[in-house]
Structure formats: C-alpha cells, structure tokens
Amino acid sequence: MFNLETAVAEWRQELLAAGIKAPEPLEELESHLREEIEGQLASGLEAEAAFKLAVRQTGPATALETEFTKAGETLAEKLKQLFHRFTGVPNYQLATAMNMTAQNHEPGWASYLKTLTLILPALFLWVGACVLVVPKLKELCAASNLALPWPVVTALIVSECFKEYFILGSLVTLAVLGLLEWRSRWWPRYRRLVFGIVAYGLNFVVLILLAVVCVVAVAAGAHLLPHH
Numbered sequence: 001m002f003n004l005e006t007a008v009a010e011w012r013q014e015l016l017a018a019g020i021k022a023p024e025p026l027e028e029l030e031s032h033l034r035e036e037i038e039g040q041l042a043s044g045l046e047a048e049a050a051f052k053l054a055v056r057q058t059g060p061a062t063a064l065e066t067e068f069t070k071a072g073e074t075l076a077e078k079l080k081q082l083f084h085r086f087t088g089v090p091n092y093q094l095a096t097a098m099n100m101t102a103q104n105h106e107p108g109w110a111s112y113l114k115t116l117t118l119i120l121p122a123l124f125l126w127v128g129a130c131v132l133v134v135p136k137l138k139e140l141c142a143a144s145n146l147a148l149p150w151p152v153v154t155a156l157i158v159s160e161c162f163k164e165y166f167i168l169g170s171l172v173t174l175a176v177l178g179l180l181e182w183r184s185r186w187w188p189r190y191r192r193l194v195f196g197i198v199a200y201g202l203n204f205v206v207l208i209l210l211a212v213v214c215v216v217a218v219a220a221g222a223h224l225l226p227h228h
Helices: 003-017 023-042 047-058 061-071 075-087 094-097 108-144 150-164 166-183 187-224
Strands: none
Touching: 003 023, 003 047, 023 047, 108 150, 108 187, 150 166, 150 187, 166 187
16 A cells, blocks of 8 residues: 655655765755645645656656756855855755755754844844943934934834833744744745845844944034034
C-alpha cells in the first residue's frame, strides 16, 4: 500500500544520493514538493498519483543536482546566499533549478531569532537617543528658537505610545503571531520575508531619525554661536 511520507523520505534520499546534501536546498525542495502534492490532492488525485506528478513537475534528482552544480560555490555566491537568508529573499538558485518561484520556508525559531538580532540594536540606539540626546536637543532648540522637525516629533510620539502600551502591544503581537503559526498555511512561506522587511525598514527609519537629530543639533548649536 502506498505511503506518502515514506515516498517523500525515499525521494529525499535520492536527492542526497545525487549530491544535494546542504540542509537548506533539501528543505526548500521538499517544501515545494509537498505543496505541489497538496495542490494535486486538492484537485482530486489519489496520493500516489499526486506524488508522482509532483515529482515529475519538480524534476528528477540528477537534473536538480546539475543545476546546483552549475550555480557554483564561489565566495561571491555564498555571500549572496547569506544576504538572501537574512533578508528573506527566496532562494534564486532553487527557482532556476525548478523553473518556478521557490518557496520561502525555514524553521520559525530561526526567523524570530534573526529578526530580534536585527531589530534590537536599532531599538537600543533609538531608546538611548530618546533618553540621553533628545532632552538636550529640545533645550538647544528652545534656546535657539528652532522647532524640532516633524519626523522627530512623530517618532517621539510613537515612542511614548509604545512605552505606555508596551505590555498590551506585546500581548497582542504574540497572540497574532501565535494565531498565524497555528492556523495560517501561507505564514511559514512568507514569515521570513515579512520579518526581513520589518527589520530592515525599522533599521532604515532609525538611521534616518538619528541623522536628522544630528543635523538639527548642529543647526541649533550654530544659532547659539556668537555672530561677528
């Protein structure tokens, strides 16, 4: 009797035997195969027929191994792969190998850990600026009759709201993420991409705000200098 999980495990062993041994390509390929199988099952095919059709559409193990070999393992290629992993961009080598968009799939803990690693420095810098720099900047602006620019004012308002509703916001965020992990089928595929956009967007905004704070501080200080 046909067993789908056994068939998938044997297909994965064929990939290993063909030379595709890196964990991420294996996970990407298996994730794509399973989604193809689910699509075929939803169309009414039996499990065995759905599996065979999904394997045929994905491509034989030898062909996939050839495509990965062509891609090469140069230093530049490894750096590109590292960049793609941290930004949430789907694996472009896999997309070429299968002639379709690769599925973005990785363990949830890895996505959450990388996101925290990327956003914590930005949050630390902005909180430090709000506590140590912005109060002095307000004094400088008041003494020089300069107003704080609206991006900084808006960021300060958001920071105050975040501080006031931190516990409630954290609980709501955890509840939403838990619900997505539990009920959403598309979330594991796009989780890394969403977190990558959020993390890099936050870092970009914080860098811009810090640059604005520095410019305003210099302008306010210049107004306070004695004019000859």
